[in-house]
Amino acid sequence: MIILFMEKEILGGLVVIKVGDITEEEVDAIVNAANSSLMGGGGVDGAIHRKGGPSILEECKKVRQTLYPNGLPTGKAVATNAGNLKAKYVIHTVGPVWYGGGSNEEELLKDAYKNSLELAEKLGCQTIAFPSISTGAYGYPKEKAAKVVYDLLKDYSKNPKLKQIRLVFFSQSDFETFMKVVGNE
Ligand code: AR6
Numbered sequence: 001m002i003i004l005f006m007e008k009e010i011l012g013g014l015v016v017i018k019v020g021d022i023t024e025e026e027v028d029a030i031v032n033a034a035n036s037s038l039m040g041g042g043g044v045d046g047a048i049h050r051k052g053g054p055s056i057l058e059e060c061k062k063v064r065q066t067l068y069p070n071g072l073p074t075g076k077a078v079a080t081n082a083g084n085l086k087a088k089y090v091i092h093t094v095g096p097v098w099y100g101g102g103s104n105e106e107e108l109l110k111d112a113y114k115n116s117l118e119l120a121e122k123l124g125c126q127t128i129a130f131p132s133i134s135t136g137a138y139g140y141p142k143e144k145a146a147k148v149v150y151d152l153l154k155d156y157s158k159n160p161k162l163k164q165i166r167l168v169f170f171s172q173s174d175f176e177t178f179m180k181v182v183g184n185e
Contacts, residue, residue, distance in 0.1 A: 006175070010182055011157040015165045017182075019175045022168040023051040026086040028125035029079070031116045033133045034092040036071030038064055038078075044131040044170075048090060052083030056090055075111030077119045089123055091116045095134030098141065109134055109148050121161045129166040132174060142174060146181040 007018040022030055022044060032048045035041050038060040040049045049056055059080035064071070072078055077093040093116045096108035112133050120128045130149075134140035153165065169175040 006172075008179065011153060014157045014160050014163075015153050015167065017167050017175060017178055018169070019172055020168050021047065021170070022129055022131050023047050023085060025129040025166060025168060027127040027129045027164075027166060028087060029089045029091050029116075029120045029123065029128045030082060030085060030087045031077075031128065031130045031133070032090050032092045033131050033136070033138075034072065034094055036073065036094050038068070038072055038092055041137075043136045048085070052085045052090065055083040056080050060092065075108045075115060077112065077115040079119055079123060087129075089120075089125065091119055091128070093133065095138055095140065098134065098139040101144075105134075105140065106144075106148055109140065109145060110152055113149060113152055117156065117162065117165075126163040127166070128162055128164075129168050132167070132169055132178075135174070142177045143181065146178040150178070150181050 007016060009016055030048065033044050040046060040057060063078050067078065072092065072094050074094045074096050077091050079089045079091050082088060082090045093112040095112045096105040098105055132145060135142045135145050167178065169178065
């Protein structure tokens with residue numbers, strides 16, 4: 001019999017790693033791996049807009065008309081309502097497209113996570129759920145992304161302002177890739 005570990009706490013319980021659909025998470029903020037247009041797309045972005053309903057897109061349009069007329073730059077984050085999702089906010093961030101590693105991808109991926117965490121803190125959130133930003137359509141290698149995210153969260157865990165950070169992987173194998181990086185530490 002194969003026993004699958006679908007959920008695991010790391011970094012003193014601050015971070016929960018799990019397999020699931022992020023649109024089902026009951027947290028204060030759900031992070032969306034968006035694109036600069038903020039007008040929706042496939043992957044996790046499509047799932048969030050589909051399940052959250054049109055009020056999220058309405059607010060994204062307002063963001064484009066006001067704060068970011070040229071689109072949300074890579075690495076930045078912005079919040080909207082969460083529509084029908086079981087969250088107070090959706091934090092939209094744009095991860096980097098993977099061009100081979102020499103185009104500042106690592107820093108930009110860190111920025112996407114850091115700016116989302118900071119924005120959640122400013123909004124008074126205690127819990128947040130992240131998808132695996134950039135590792136789908138944007139092609140960031142999963143193991144490399146896992147290392148970047150783990151290092152960043154290890155650092156964050158020294159002085160955390162949020163109570164819980166959930167990393168929601170869409171497949172068991174993505175979950176295991178992350179756990180392999182944790183295990184190597
Ligand atoms: N819950 C959790 N994770 C999910 C879900 C879900 N419901 N759906 C997909 N994933 P991607 P990116 C995982 O492509 O690489 C969009 O079209 C997926 O398996 O959603 O940052 C945007 O509009 C993968 O591991 O985001 C942009 O144009 C991870 O989420 C572009 O894709 C990220 O995959 C952004 O690309």
